[in-house]
Amino acid sequence: MERTPRAILFLLLLLLVDPGVAQNTTTGKADEFHVGVILDLGSLVGKVSRTSISLAVEDFYAVHQNYSTKLVLHFRDSMASDVKAASAAIELLDNYKLQAIIGPQKSSEAVFISKIGNITKVPTVSFTATSPSLTSDTMPYFVRATLNDSAQVNSIASLVKAYGWREVVLVYENTDYGRGILPYLISALQESDVHVPYQSVIPPSATSEIMMQELYKLMTMQTRVFIVHMSSTMTSLLFKKAKEAGMMDKGFAWITTNGVANIIDSLNPSVTEVMNGVLGVRYHVPKSKELDSFSIRWNRMYQQDNPDESPFNKLSIVGLRAYDTIWALAQAAEKVGISSAPNKQPWSIKNSTCSESMVISPNGPKLLAAIVQNKFRGISGDFDLTDKQLKVSVFQIINVVGRGWREIGFWSVKSGLSRQLNQNGLKTAGSASMLDLNPVIWPGESTEIPRGWEIPISGKKLRVGVHTSNCPEFIKTFRDPVTNVTSASGLSVDIFEEAIKRLPFALTYEYLAFDTADTATTGSYNDFIYQVYLQKYDIAVGDITVRYNRSLYVDFTVPYTESGVGMIVPVKENMIKNMWIFLKPLSTGMWFGSIIFFIYTGVVAWLLEYLNGNQHVHGPFSLKQVGITMFFSIFEES
Known part of the structure; x- marks a missing residue:
């Protein structure tokens, strides 16, 4: 009878002397909640996301030490391959019986993995897959912890309209990411009465030569406003070559989508310098003390994880969304818990392959419901996945200046464009106009708003050969002795210039005289035509008769005068x-x-x-x- 009180007293003393014993016991009983993380760990986005995810797990369970579940992360490198990403998902599902998958970095990877998730009922949560084609209708177990690319098109269209531009050229890479936004962006521009005369498609394997050829083609057009929707690597090459081609000078206007604007801080300074004057649309992240504290800890951890990386890599919205995604998943895991029900086989495993041996998660439907019902205020702002993706809130308009950027204004669904943002929402001074935004430093360090079009003055000019006719009514040439510029007049010249005006793009040309008084080269029409064959002229204009021997060297247009065939009858x-x-x-x-x-x-x-x-x-x-x-x-x- 006396031993029982002594035993109780001993246990109480033990808890008072070492309180950590009970805590560790509780923590050790936490059920492991296995989660697969599939990222391109060799890319900037993958490295930033990995640091944010690891830091999120540490922070979450430091705050919630008494939780009965704990996320156990299994990282895999997709190496930017859809096949390797899908293979990694199958391997993780088979070996660790995953409860959830995080991070298919590319939209094409998310398609593969989400189809596997549909079969196994394992939710797939991505904070980087932005393709509008990824919908919950076809992929019920896919959750997008970010906005899709189509969410930004109205802000871009409003920006173009605010500056009074009537035509823009779309520059995008020929990938699923580049093409996915096009229908939505073109539709939004058309609603704002903005025309798209040309779409510049850049192959993902484009070399510097191919990029320069496309840029020179853009320079021959009148439109001077370009919207760029490309990856950060392709965008960096594009603007470097645009600088060499003289397309970052006064009169040009460039707008980048959020794919590049979101990570502008992490780009190499040599890239941001050539992007001076570029406008960008990016997600708006509200400032807070928690964000400042997190940024300091994140930078320290990122340098530890990537000691050989560039010191210019900074925390971006991608890292913030990755952090909030882990918090949302950890809260959902605690709410659902680990089911004791056995996993179900989707089909018979007799003579099965690895993919056929995957099991159906009994927790899948409950976990999916808990994820989409979870709402909280995260580091990146309001985190609400009710619609299986974040809702459109506020976009920030930035202007790249020097090695950084400055804020121009904001855009929201309710208020449109505005210069300032306060606690009550956006302050607007009326309809969307350029007066509602802060001043912009445009390419060429100009403060004058580009007109959006101009007659091309650079690039290769069309060399037009002219030949003075015996009938000056058709064509007559003259060379100015002061400027040494050749001019031409007459019916043939009028027809040529009218045809140039009717082209759907601007074309610069110059006249080169073949037979003026101060030209050493003179000769017949046959010699004149032969200069085109020798590539001294790009085209010849004049009262030139179509003959068989001449057609062997050049191509003729359809004659625009009568053939001259007639009948002569003597008169008595x-x-x-x-x-x-x-x-x-x-x-x-x-x-x-x-x-x-x-x-x-x-x-x-x-x-x-x-x-x-x-x-x-x-x-x-x-x-x-x-x-x-x-x-x-x-x-x-x-």
Whole structure:
């Protein structure tokens, strides 16, 4: 009887001396909640996300030490391959019986993995897959912890309209990521009465030469406003070559989508320097003390994880979304817990492959419901996945200046464009206009708003050869002795210039005279045409006759004048003045035969009428009878 109180006292003393024993015991009983994390660990986004995810797990369970579940992360490197990403998902599902999958980095990877998740009922949560084609209708177990690319198109269209631009050129890479936004962006621009005369498609394997060729093509057009939707690597190459081509000077305007604007802080300073004057649309992250504290700890941990990485890599919205995603999943895991029900086989595993041995997660539907119902205020802002993706809130408009950027304004669904943001929402001064935004430093360090179009003055000009004609009405050339510039006039020149105006793009050209007085080279039209074949001229304009021998060297347009074919007939003066010229169409024999046939017809008609008892033809022969006979020869029908 006395030993029992002593035992209780001993246990109480033990807890007072070492309180950590009980805590560790509780923590050690936490159920492991296995989660697969599939990222391209060699990319900037993958490295930033890995640090944020690891830090999120530490922070969450430091705050919630008494939770009965704990996320156990299994990282795998997709190496930017859809096949390797899907293979990693199958391997993790088979070996660790995953409860959830995080991070298919690319939209194409998310498609593969989400289909596997649909079969196994394992939720897939991605904070980087932004393709609008990924929907919950076809992928019920896919959750997008970010916005899709189509959410930003209205902000871009409003920005273009605010500056009064009527035409823009879309520059995008030929991938699923590049093409996915096009229908939504073009539709939003058209609603704002903005025309898209050309779409520049850049292959993902484009070299510097291919990029320069496309940029030179853009320079020959009148439009000077470009919207860029490309990966950070392709965007960096594009702007470096645009700088070399002179397209980062005054008069040009560039807008980048959030794919690059979100990570502008992590780009190499050499890239941001050539992007001076570029506008960008990015997600808005509200400032807070928690964010400042987290940024300091994140930078320290990132340098520890990546000691060889560039010190310019900074925390971006991608890292913040990754952090909040872990918190949302950890809270959902605690709410659902670890099910004791055995996993179900989706089909018979007899003679099965690895993919056929995957089991259905009994917790899948409950975990999915807990994730989408979880709402909280995260580091990145309001985190609400009710619609299986974040809701459109506020976009930030930035202007790249020097090695950094400055804030121009904001955009929201309710208020449109605005210069300031306060606690009550966006302050607007009326309709969306450029006056509602902060001043912009445009390319070329200009403060003047680009017109959006101009006649191209750079790039290769069309060399137009001209030849003075014996008929100056067709073409006449003249060279200014002061400026040494050749000018031309005449019908042929007018037609050529009118054709240039009707082209759907601007084309610069210059006249090169073939036969002016101060030109040493003179010759015939054959020599003139041959200069095109020798590539001294790009085109020849003039009153040039289409001939077979010339068509062997050049191509002719459709003639725009009459062919000149006619018939020459000699004229006799005496015949023109002769009053009997009307008799010339018939010969004498023809006239004699016609008269005989005329008389014959009249006599036969008179005789038939006489035999039929016509009283008008009876009686003695007289002029009356002759008149009747002539009447019959003309009007009688036999």
